Amino acid sequence: MFDKILLVHGSGGQLSHELVEHLFLKYFDNPILARMDDAAVIGETRFFGKNLVSGKLAFTTDSYVVSPIFFPGGDIGKLAVCGTVNDLAMSGATPLYLSTGFILEEGLELADLERVVASMAATAQAAGVQIVTGDTKVVDHGKADKLFINTAGIGMVPVGVEPGSDQAQPGDVVILSGTVGDHGMTIMSQREGLRFDSPLVSDCAPLSGLVATMLDALSSLSTPLSSPKAIHCLRDPTRGGLATALNEVAGKSRVGIEIEEHAVPVRDAVRAACELLGLDPLYVANEGKLVAFVAPAAADAVLATMRTHEYGREATIIGQVMAEHAGRVVLRTAMGARRILDMLVGEQLPRIC
Amino acid sequence: MRYIDEFRDPHLARKLLANIRTRSTQPVCFMEFCGGHTHAIFRHGLRQMLPPTVELRSGPGCPVCVTANGDLDHAIALARLPGVILATFGDMLRVPGSRGSLQTAKAEGADVRVVYSTLDALQIARDHPERAVVFLGIGFETTAPTVAASVLEAEAGSLDNFYVLSLHKLTPPATRAILDEGEVRLSGIIGPGHVTTVIGSDAWEFLPRDYSVPCAVAGFEPLDILRAVAALVEMAEDGQPAVVNAYSRGVRPEGNRTALGIMQRVFEVGEADWRGLGRVPASGLVLRPKYASFDAALAFPVDPGPTREHKGCRCGDVLRGTVEPPDCPLFHRVCTPAHPIGPCMVSAEGACAAW
Numbered sequence: 001m002f003d004k005i006l007l008v009h010g011s012g013g014q015l016s017h018e019l020v021e022h023l024f025l026k027y028f029d030n031p032i033l034a035r036m037d038d039a040a041v042i043g044e045t046r047f048f049g050k051n052l053v054s055g056k057l058a059f060t061t062d063s064y065v066v067s068p069i070f071f072p073g074g075d076i077g078k079l080a081v082c083g084t085v086n087d088l089a090m091s092g093a094t095p096l097y098l099s100t101g102f103i104l105e106e107g108l109e110l111a112d113l114e115r116v117v118a119s120m121a122a123t124a125q126a127a128g129v130q131i132v133t134g135d136t137k138v139v140d141h142g143k144a145d146k147l148f149i150n151t152a153g154i155g156m157v158p159v160g161v162e163p164g165s166d167q168a169q170p171g172d173v174v175i176l177s178g179t180v181g182d183h184g185m186t187i188m189s190q191r192e193g194l195r196f197d198s199p200l201v202s203d204c205a206p207l208s209g210l211v212a213t214m215l216d217a218l219s220s221l222s223t224p225l226s227s228p229k230a231i232h233c234l235r236d237p238t239r240g241g242l243a244t245a246l247n248e249v250a251g252k253s254r255v256g257i258e259i260e261e262h263a264v265p266v267r268d269a270v271r272a273a274c275e276l277l278g279l280d281p282l283y284v285a286n287e288g289k290l291v292a293f294v295a296p297a298a299a300d301a302v303l304a305t306m307r308t309h310e311y312g313r314e315a316t317i318i319g320q321v322m323a324e325h326a327g328r329v330v331l332r333t334a335m336g337a338r339r340i341l342d343m344l345v346g347e348q349l350p351r352i353c
Numbered sequence: 354m355r356y357i358d359e360f361r362d363p364h365l366a367r368k369l370l371a372n373i374r375t376r377s378t379q380p381v382c383f384m385e386f387c388g389g390h391t392h393a394i395f396r397h398g399l400r401q402m403l404p405p406t407v408e409l410r411s412g413p414g415c416p417v418c419v420t421a422n423g424d425l426d427h428a429i430a431l432a433r434l435p436g437v438i439l440a441t442f443g444d445m446l447r448v449p450g451s452r453g454s455l456q457t458a459k460a461e462g463a464d465v466r467v468v469y470s471t472l473d474a475l476q477i478a479r480d481h482p483e484r485a486v487v488f489l490g491i492g493f494e495t496t497a498p499t500v501a502a503s504v505l506e507a508e509a510g511s512l513d514n515f516y517v518l519s520l521h522k523l524t525p526p527a528t529r530a531i532l533d534e535g536e537v538r539l540s541g542i543i544g545p546g547h548v549t550t551v552i553g554s555d556a557w558e559f560l561p562r563d564y565s566v567p568c569a570v571a572g573f574e575p576l577d578i579l580r581a582v583a584a585l586v587e588m589a590e591d592g593q594p595a596v597v598n599a600y601s602r603g604v605r606p607e608g609n610r611t612a613l614g615i616m617q618r619v620f621e622v623g624e625a626d627w628r629g630l631g632r633v634p635a636s637g638l639v640l641r642p643k644y645a646s647f648d649a650a651l652a653f654p655v656d657p658g659p660t661r662e663h664k665g666c667r668c669g670d671v672l673r674g675t676v677e678p679p680d681c682p683l684f685h686r687v688c689t690p691a692h693p694i695g696p697c698m699v700s701a702e703g704a705c706a707a708w
Contacts (some may be wrong), residue, residue: 004460008447014691268354275357277469278389278701280396335366335575337398345690 012239013344038087058093061152073202077116081123093155127206168253172321173299178314184284205288217305230298259319360574387545388415388702411704421626425450426657440474441489451661471503498612501619516649526636541585544570553608561594629669668695
């Protein structure tokens with residue numbers, strides 16, 4: 001451990017994990033938190049809202065500090081809603097209610113704030129959630145970068161649905177919902193000092209609809225193998241990218257994962273930007289993608305259903321889970337060689353020469 | 354994608370590999386000088402695809418890795434000066450010096466900014482006329498011309514708050530130093546593609562002439578590297594060392610005259626401290642007296658304190674190619690990508706990080 005907080009502690013890679021494990025988990029330790037899933041799933045609950053549902057409660061929170069606050073394909077507000085909605089969706093929950101906290105920098109243009117808030121409202125509506133409570137603080141100029149947003153969300157996990165990062169099993173098929181690297185490279189192309197013209201657009205999108213479609217399709221199938229339980233694990237590969245998400249699952253489920261490099265879809269614009277900067281798209285953040293670990297008998301049905309949804313049109317099988325090399329992700333390169341795909345350590349940095 | 358896909362064609366790769374397998378009878382050891390090659394070789398899994406007779410060794414071509422601890426301490430001391438903004442390529446941030454890194458100095462309040470080009474550093478200097486902006490000039494003949502150009506631009510724009518700490522290094526003298534030490538028997542050198550784009554393939558003629566060692570200059574795609582390996586195997590088998598340009602889409606025999614001209618205008622050759630190789634004469638670039646006013650080392654005398662080497666770290670030996678990363682007692686035990694002890698574990702171009 002370092003004795004000071006460094007920027008890389010926020011990268012979502014190995015140092016972020018160490019901070020969580022050695023500090024937060026040490027003090028906040030409890031069985032629900034210790035599962036370390038995208039959302040906490042809490043006990044059997046009955047919820048009496050507009051729809052009577054029974055199941056488990058899912059609860060999560062996330063903070064958003066992206067710069068710039070507006071970018072092609074989204075803004076910090078859309079991101080703040082999608083991020084929390086997606087974390088809930090990955091636990092199999094139907095997202096219901098969100099809270100939001102704003103930390104505003106003195107001098108922020110009100111028009112910018114309004115644009116962000118309007119975007120949050122539109123995204124919440126699209127995702128089928130309501131923002132029901134909130135808070136605002138203003139700090140001195142220079143104490144924050146325009147605005148930071150925290151959102152927390154609750155949702156209900158229907159009975160019989162229980163995907164988890166520790167549930168992937170040997171034989172599972174790994175399905176990715178679309179291209180990787182779009183969000184991260186879009187943000188990078190907009191950053192100070194690295195601005196370059198490109199057709200890059202963030203993939204920022206709420207995935208609750210896609211997950212619901214996948215679960216519904218399995219519920220309607222009659223074969224016992226194709227119940228919603230066939231979806232063993234759902235992850236949205238955000239910070240640290242696909243490689244880091246796969247490593248987390250391999251570690252928690254104590255399984256090996258093998259991925260075909262050429263099967264992972266990457267848009268040409270993203271590939272070009274990555275090649276230019278010497279980055280690997282497998283480590284670049286996504287904000288509207290999910291990776292599903294599905295029992296082989298249900299894989300075709302899940303894949304076909306995903307492709308009917310607007311956020312899963314480019315869904316594809318990228319690999320499989322195996323008992324061998326437990327805890328490790330192995331990439332079969334286009335050349336036919338195999339190499340270990342590690343977790344991201346710090347931030348990916350452009351090469352020097 | 355053009356210029357990428359055709360150089361990653363698995364069918365052509367298999368053909369080249371078959372060719373290498375047929376031609377290779379005697380055990381050979383080739384050094385890829387460049388860290389970019391090391392990274393590409395591991396990324397595409399090329400080592401395991403070569404026949405057992407062909408061994409690849411990583412060389413000293415990672416700019417971050419070869420920066421000596423003393424020089425790094427110097428940069429950290431400059432960054433800690435009040436009023437100074439230190440602009441650097443991102444890779445340098447995490448490299449541990451004798452006491453801490455630029456990253457920890459930043460967390461303690463030093464103004465360290467990651468830039469992607471020297472032009473960004475110039476812009477910071479223009480935006481902050483009241484501050485001194487020091488650009489940490491690392492890298493080989495690839496980055497040196499851009500740093501030289503930024504000095505010329507600062508001069509033309511009368512920018513008097515822009516400085517350079519030149520830690521630039523030259524690749525041919527380092528290759529000579531490794532061959533002169535003779536610790537590792539090399540049967541060929543994979544020449545650095547980007548460096549040779551600037552210095553020209555003629556700059557490697559001394560290898561066959563003085564050392565009877567063949568050199569094949571390679572690009573950074575799998576087929577580029579395999580083609581260079583095939584050429585080296587051929588030359589080693591035939592006992593006819595020469596310089597082969599296997600990167601003709603980027604490299605010319607005479608190099609890039611414009612880049613060399615700018616570099617020579619601003620810099621002169623001097624000795625440099627290399628991690629692993631120590632002080633190598635005529636292997637670095639220092640600002641010419643005419644541009645001394647841009648020299649951060651002269652403008653800000655600092656005492657970086659005594660240099661401490663990391664106990665047990667064998668980065669120096671890894672950079673000379675005398676050991677492979679797993680031979681280091683710290684490798685993946687105490688020294689990991691998350692908590693690197695030595696620089697070769699930090700940079701994506703470092704042999705230990707790529708391993």
